[in-house]
Amino acid sequence: MRHLQPQICQHGFVVVFLLFSLPGHGAVNGQTPGYELKTQESVSVASGLCVEIPCTFNISANGNLSTSVTGIWSRTDISDIVAASTDASKVSERTKGRFTLTGKVHERNCSFSISKAQPEDQGTYVFRIEDRDIKYSYSWNKLNVTVTNLSEPTISPVRNLIAGKQITLTCTSHPAPQGCKGIITWEGRRNIENTTNYERKDEAGKVTSISNITFTPSQRDHESSLTCTVTYSGVSTNSSITLDVEYAPISPTISNYTSASMNCTSAGCQFEVIEGTSLSLLCCAESNPPANLSWAKQNSTDPLNSSSGRLEISHVTTDNKGDYICQAKNKHGRSTLSNTVVIIYAPKRLTIKSCNINGCSVYDEHSSVEVFEGNSLYLQCKADSNPIAKLSWIKHTQNSTVIQTSPTLHLNVTKAAFENGGNYTCRAMNIVGNESKSIFVVIKSPTNDAFHLVGSFCGILVLLLTVIVITALMVKKCKQRRRPPEQAKENESSPPNNSEVVYSNIERRNIEKPNTSLSSPNECKNREEDLQYVTLDFSRSKPNTSREPQETLYSEVRRN
Numbered sequence: 001m002r003h004l005q006p007q008i009c010q011h012g013f014v015v016v017f018l019l020f021s022l023p024g025h026g027a028v029n030g031q032t033p034g035y036e037l038k039t040q041e042s043v044s045v046a047s048g049l050c051v052e053i054p055c056t057f058n059i060s061a062n063g064n065l066s067t068s069v070t071g072i073w074s075r076t077d078i079s080d081i082v083a084a085s086t087d088a089s090k091v092s093e094r095t096k097g098r099f100t101l102t103g104k105v106h107e108r109n110c111s112f113s114i115s116k117a118q119p120e121d122q123g124t125y126v127f128r129i130e131d132r133d134i135k136y137s138y139s140w141n142k143l144n145v146t147v148t149n150l151s152e153p154t155i156s157p158v159r160n161l162i163a164g165k166q167i168t169l170t171c172t173s174h175p176a177p178q179g180c181k182g183i184i185t186w187e188g189r190r191n192i193e194n195t196t197n198y199e200r201k202d203e204a205g206k207v208t209s210i211s212n213i214t215f216t217p218s219q220r221d222h223e224s225s226l227t228c229t230v231t232y233s234g235v236s237t238n239s240s241i242t243l244d245v246e247y248a249p250i251s252p253t254i255s256n257y258t259s260a261s262m263n264c265t266s267a268g269c270q271f272e273v274i275e276g277t278s279l280s281l282l283c284c285a286e287s288n289p290p291a292n293l294s295w296a297k298q299n300s301t302d303p304l305n306s307s308s309g310r311l312e313i314s315h316v317t318t319d320n321k322g323d324y325i326c327q328a329k330n331k332h333g334r335s336t337l338s339n340t341v342v343i344i345y346a347p348k349r350l351t352i353k354s355c356n357i358n359g360c361s362v363y364d365e366h367s368s369v370e371v372f373e374g375n376s377l378y379l380q381c382k383a384d385s386n387p388i389a390k391l392s393w394i395k396h397t398q399n400s401t402v403i404q405t406s407p408t409l410h411l412n413v414t415k416a417a418f419e420n421g422g423n424y425t426c427r428a429m430n431i432v433g434n435e436s437k438s439i440f441v442v443i444k445s446p447t448n449d450a451f452h453l454v455g456s457f458c459g460i461l462v463l464l465l466t467v468i469v470i471t472a473l474m475v476k477k478c479k480q481r482r483r484p485p486e487q488a489k490e491n492e493s494s495p496p497n498n499s500e501v502v503y504s505n506i507e508r509r510n511i512e513k514p515n516t517s518l519s520s521p522n523e524c525k526n527r528e529e530d531l532q533y534v535t536l537d538f539s540r541s542k543p544n545t546s547r548e549p550q551e552t553l554y555s556e557v558r559r560n
Contacts, residue, residue, distance in 0.1 A: 034060035035136060037110065037127060042144035045117040046151060048235025050180035055103060055110035055127065057138060069131040071105035073112050075123045076142060082125070083112050094120070105129065114145070115180060116234045122147040150174065152239040153184070153230045161217050162332070163247035168214045171228030171239070175206035182230035184211035188240070189226060219247040222288055248333025249287035252326045256281060268338040273316050274432060275345035283309040285328030285335060292330065298323040298338075318343050346433025347385035352426055354379055354439070368440035373417060381426035383435060389428035396423040396438075418443045 039055035059065065071085040082095040085105045098116050103109030110127045124144055128137040151174040161167055173182040181199065186192040196212045209230060222245040229238035256262045257280040260273035273279050285291045293309030300322070305312045309328075313320055321343045327336045353362050354369045355378040363369065371377045383389045421443040427436040 034058060034063070035138070037138040037141045039110070039127075039141065039143055042146065044146045044148055045114055045121075046148050046174060046176070047117055047119055048150050048232055048237075049117055049174075049176050050113060050115040050233070051117065051145075052102070052113045052177055052179070053111060053143065055112065055143075057108050057110050057127065057129070059108075059129075059134065059136070063134060065106050065108070065129070065131055065134075067106045069105050069129055071101050071103070071110055072128045072130065073099065073101060073110075073125055074128065076126050076139070077123055113179075117147050119147050121145060150235065150237045152237050153228050155226070155228050155239055155241050158241050159244060161221075161243055161245045163217055163219050163222075163245050166214065166216045168212050169226070171211045171213075171230075173209035173230040174237075175202060175208045176232060178205060178207050180233050181207040182209045182232045184209050185229050185231070186211065186213050187227040187229065188224065189213075189215060189221070217243060217245045219245060219250060219286070219288070221245050222247065244288070246288045246332060249285040249291040249328035249330060249335040251335055252283050252285040252293075252328050252337040254281055254283055254326065254337065254339060268340065270340045270342060272342045272344050275316055275318060275343050277316055279311070279313040279316055279320070279341065281311040281324075281339070283311070283326035283328070283337070285309075285326075287328060287330050287332075289330055291328035291334075294327050294329075296325045296327065298325060316343060318345060342386065344386055344432055347383040347389040347428035347430060347435040349384040350426065350428055350435045350437040351382050352379060352437055352439050353382070363439050365437055366440070368442055370442045370444055372444050377420070377441065379424065379426075379439065379441075381428070381437070383428035385428060385430050385432075385435075387430050389430045389434075392427045392429075394425045394427060396425065 036058040037055065038057070039053060043051055043053055045051035068086070070087060072081055072090075073083040074081045080092045080094075081090045082092060083099040083101040084090055085101045088096070091099075098118075098121075099112060099114055101110070101112045103111035114121060122145055124142045126137055126139045126142050129135070153171050153173050155169055155171050157167075157169070171184050171186070173184060176182060178201075184197055186195055192213060194214050196214075198210050200208045200210060202208070211228065213226075221243050224243050225240050226243055227238050227240040229236055251266075254262075254264065254269050256271065258273065258278055260271045260277075260279055263270045271279065271281070283293050283295065285293065295304045295306040295309075295311045297304060304324075309326070311324065311326075321341055324339045324341055325336050326339065327334060329335075351362055352367075353360055355361075361369075369377070369379075379393070381391055381393070383391065421441050423438055423440050425436050425438040427434060
């Protein structure tokens, strides 16, 4: 309570002494009884907002206020009038229009309001009345005004946003008096139309503005900004969050850190790497939370040298060709990408195959193949390479020449001649290297072979006939020697049938003494192997028409 005690000075002015009364105590000496002011000791207002400060006052019991009484609020530290009930000309330009004495002073109401509060509004304020013969300041009941920073709105929740799952976010404003409540708007998403705004009033009458926004986030919303703005009368504040949207890995991408050529489509990537070099591939996948990345070779159980999504092959061989799968996986799902590794290598495993009427044969290095003159010869050359090698047949002569270049790798001689014989080399060449293999073609004459075959057959036949003839002659001679003399004479007297017979007997003997006696039958038998008989038949001689007795000429040859 504050009391006022007016005093009349020599110059006719009223001097007002303000006395404080402490809570729980009686009036302080010198305080004018009956003069009281009731208001808050302090009030806080956010910068840019407004505040309503209720206030009432009393004067002495025998005092009366006219309807023209003036109420004044001023700052004590700078002697600046901030609000007046009647004469606005006395009000500071800094506060004019923002500080308003809203109470009816003649009804002893000193309430006032502050709108669009500014930091410089912070200070100590005192109320004063001026009427006909009363001028009194309630300086013992000062009002402390504190201006705070305007609080940003809050957005919740900021976590557990999952792609494809609908969610509602809420923006809440700072509590404000009804006269300066905020209006909430959203910014930052493609679709911000699905919002709901409402208010909540507390016991003190302050209003909290609330706005809900409902949407279905996607992976494209991850790390995008969403802003909630609260606009008050003349001032606004906002709060922004970065959306943390969780989602399964989307299609992985591959980065190549070697000289291997790379060609990627939506279905996957193909890498061409030269045999003997290295291969280093990095698999990445956009996901939240980060995905676990791994590599696997299709249709293979062999472990791969891969970690953190990187595939390393230090020395590439043809065994490394195939499809490699990169897999990205987190708690929301997984995604894979198939990549084909193609090995580029020089020709190897060169083979030469010869085909004729008897079939086909594969030849080793420096082998030879025989073909009869006039027959056909088909030579086929194959090579394992990537890319496909260019193949050439080369015939080695004094000046080696390429006789055929073809990816079909064949040499066909339809009618072999001696000039087709010689050394042939198949050469395979691609961008990486080359390989060659040779074969020697031998042309054989079928006439020479037939002559040798017929000669051999005739020789055997002549030898066989000679043995038969000699055996027959020996048997015949032995039979003649065993015949009786009469039969021999009959034979001698028989007509010659126009032929002349010559007998030549060759006898081999190892006896020292000559023996002119006839041999016995057993002796003849033992001497068959030592005798050879040759009978000559001159069947084409002149015929003898007389019947003269035939003469037989015997010639005996002895070998000692």
